[in-house]
Amino acid sequence: MMGGEALARAMGVHPVSTPFQEELRLELSLTSGGQSFSIPGGQVKHLSARMDSHGFSASVTFWTTMEKKDAPLFTAFQKPDLIQVRLAVTAVQPDLESPPTPLVLQGLVRSRRLVAETHGALKDEARVFRRYTVEFADAAQVLWRQHRPTELHTDMSMAEVLEAHKATLQLSLDWATLKRKQPLFCLALGSDAPGVSFYDFVLWYVDTHQGVFSYDNQKDQYLLTDSKPASGQAAALSPLPVHSVRVLVPPPIRHGTRVLNALAEAPTTVALEHAQAVAGVSHDVLLRTPLASRAEQRQKQEKARLQVRQRQFQVAFKRFPPMDVFPGALLRMEGSLWSAGMTGLDEDLRVRTLELDAHAEDEGQHDAQNTPSTNYQARLSLQLEAASEPVVALPAYRAPRYPIHVEGLVHSPGGEPEDRRYLISEDEKTSIHSFRMTVPLWNKTVSVLAEPIHFPGQFFFPPYKNTRVLVALHHERAELLRFVDWKEGVRPPQDGQGDQILLGQNKKSQTALTHDFQEDKPVWRMLRTSGGDTQVVRMSEGHLFIQVKESEATAPPTPTYDVSPxxxxxxxxxxxxxxxxxxxxxxxxxxxxxxxxxxxxxxxxxxxxxxxxxxxxxxxxxxxxxxxxxGASARLDQGTGQLAAAAAAAKASLEKLR
Missing domain, CATH: 1.20.5 (Single alpha-helices involved in coiled-coils or other helix-helix interfaces)
Known part of the structure; x- marks a missing residue:
């Protein structure tokens, strides 16, 4: 899917911002091996960060003082231990009564660099300043991108899978789909699926189930929900700190979608159209399922993909804005200072992406040592979307590759281990028939459709108990591919160059059909065995042999039947x-x-x-x-003036009378 940056590039629009001077207070701390190190903000010489609704990536460069003072950090930095980074960025704006919430980046180091430079000498000993650079990102990108499990679960929900694989992540799961139990749940992310990580799997799952994956940078928490948050009060954005505003109009979808169910008994083709589609242009989705509910669910999913993305806004600043601008915050361009009729005016807009780049004006080793803030040449831009935008922006991901192939053993009712028994289960609700297969690798039993496999429909050869089979595991279903071994006793000796079919329960109760060559002559034989009772029909060159024989034998064993399967x-x-x-x-x-x-x-x-x-x-x-x-006040003033003039005239007349 196309993200905001990709959308801008596709339209030939690149982020435009102008550098501005800003005093920034930076709170930087690194934790490694149980040790925590605080770096004064003035020693940070460069900061670059991109914050999205789903996570962030950043890099920071800082100087340290003399080697004796930073020796613990220097030692810890060279170890392979996991390094946690917390960086809080605040613009120093003392005139604000209520300053905005600091931008907080909490993540794990992806890579690190260290450069040492000497400065001066004291008694022939050079003093060293060290320049550290760390590139870090949110924990899901760092850990889940290296996590590639291959697992099979039964009777488990996606929420339980996430909890089992969350490592150090904090998750908030407010989505009913995640909590629905699945009969089968397969993770196929090992080396046979190159480049696909657990992070890709989560994004793929969210995308295919129309959910929302977001990251709360203030709480360092991941949220998986069914819809975007709709609450919150939008902060008024004045044009005074804004350098420029650009409107991005995404390209409309020109195709419709057809969902095809290739079931021979009841094939269906459902066309999903929308106003912007061009007639004859379609994306087709092919299914093969006997369940109408699954086909309808897929139709709803594909319908949701046809939603038209609304316009977006790219805002570049000339100074830090006096309100919260982290991803997820709501802004509203309002006020008389904006141009009347401007696109997006008086609309609630959500911050999707924030890009910040800051270079210290004084980059020397001695500059701003042990000070919490310093002046930077900074660039700041935002990408905004309408608060009502239903389309979810996810980063690019690789879809997991299904199926994976594993060996299984046919699971069927009891008797002895060598008995050839089979079990066909019927779902009372859907009337679907299934075989059961046990996958020894994970000791899980799954269901596969009861089908003729590689035989035509007039043959009924169900898979027998404990037969080795090759099973294809999809994300939420399994499929029987083929058999990988012969049952005991069915393969005739190689010197006879023969073929054989064994029908029945076991060696003591079966019928064997054998065709082989003896003295280069074809021989056909049928042997029926039932305890001590045997019948043989044998045809060879010029001979037909029929024998019925009953030998003394122990009483037939009492048949057992295990109903646990x-x-x-x-x-x-x-x-x-x-x-x-x-x-x-x-x-x-x-x-x-x-x-x-x-x-x-x-x-x-x-x-x-x-x-x-x-x-x-x-x-x-x-x-x-x-x-x-x-008007009334003016008339009152006029009346007061006339009254004063009349009073003055009367007073003058009285003076004359005296």
């Missing part, structure tokens, strides 16, 4: 049914919530418009009242 299968079917029901309920709930949110947003928009109209009407009436009061 059926119980487990029923439990699996019940879990799948409950999980699907919960999924359908969750989907309905999310759809209802989406409708409710849309109505609330519409009501908010109408309320804001009504309030705006009311403000204008009240303003006009207030202006009219002020004008009336001014």
């Amino acid at each position: 059926q119980v487990q299968a029923a439990k699996g079917d019940l879990t799948a049914s409950v999980g699907e029901s919960i999924g359908l309920t969750s989907t309905a709930y999310q759809a209802a919530m989406g409708t409710t949110r849309a109505k609330m947003k519409s009501a908010q928009t109408e309320t804001k418009a009504a309030l705006g109209g009311a403000r204008a009407e009240v303003g006009a009436k207030v202006a009219e009242a002020k004008s009336t009061l001014k």
Whole structure:
């Protein structure tokens, strides 16, 4: 998918900002091996950071003082221990009564560099200043991009998978889809899927299930939710600190989508169209599922992908703004200082991306030592989207490659280990028939569709108990590919160059069909065995031999039957049914919530418009009242003047009478 930066480049638009001088207070600390080191902000000579709604990446360069004072940091820096970085950036603006929240970057070091420079000499001993550079990012990018597990889980939810693999990350999971139990859940991220990490897997899962993956840089916490946050008060953004504003109009989607279900008994083709699509241009999605609910779910997913992205704004600053501008913060370009009719005026806008670059004006080793702040030449720009934008911006990712292939053993009802038994389970809700396969690598039992595999439909050869098979594991389902070994006793001796079919339960109760060569002549034989009772039909060159024989044998063993596999299968079917029901309920709930949110947003928009109209009407009436009061005041002043003149004339007349 196309992110904001990619969108800007695709349109030929690059971030434009002008450097400005700003006094910044930087609080930098590094923690390694249980030791914490604080670096005075004045010693930081360069800072570069890009903060997105899903995480950040940054680099920072700083000088240290003499080698004796930074010896512990120097020693820790050379060890391979994990280094945690916390950097808080605040513009020094003493005239503000309520300063904005500092920009906080909390992450792990990706790479590090160290350069030592000598300065002066004392008794033939050179003094050393060290220049450290660390590149760091949020923990998910650093840890999850190196995490590539290959696992199989059953009766587990995505929330449980995330909790099991979160390492040191803080997660907030407020999404019903994550909590839905899945009969099968496979992670396929090992070396057979080059370049695909657990980070890619999480982004792929969020994207394919229409969720939201975001990062709260202030709390150092990751949020997986079903929709973007809609609450919060937008801060007024004045044009005074703004250098420029650009409007980015994303390219519209010109294709429709068709969801094709290639089921022979009931094939379907559902066309998903939208207003911007060009007739005859389509992205097709091919399925093969007997479940209408799964096809409908995929149709909803593909419909959501056709949402049109709204316009975006690129704002460059000429000084630090006096409000919160970290990703997720809401801004509103309002006020009489903005040009009337400007695009985006008086709209709630959400910060998607922040880019900051700062170079200290004094870069020498001695400059600003042990001071909390210093002057920087800084560049600051934001990318904003409408607060109502439904489309989720995710970083580029690689989709995991499914399926992976593992060996399994057919799981079927009891008897003896060597018995050839089979089990076919039927889902009462969907009427789908399944075989059960145990994967010894993870000791998990999964269901696969009960199909003829490589035989035509007139042959019924179900997989027998403990038969070695090759199983294909997809993300949430399994598939039986082929058999990888012969059952015991079915392969005839090689010197006979023969073929054989064994039908039945075991050696004591079976029918064997054998065709081989004896003295280069074909021989066909059928041997039926049932305890001590045997029948043989043998055809060879010029001979037909039929024998029925009953030998004394012990009483036939009492047949045993282990029902635990059926119980487990029923439990699996019940879990799948409950999980699907919960999924359908969750989907309905999310759809209802989406409708409710849309109505609330519409009501908010109408309320804001009504309030705006009311403000204008009240303003006009207030202006009219002020004008009336001014006129009355002027007439009162005129009357007062006339009265004063009459009083003065009367007084003059009285003086004359005296």
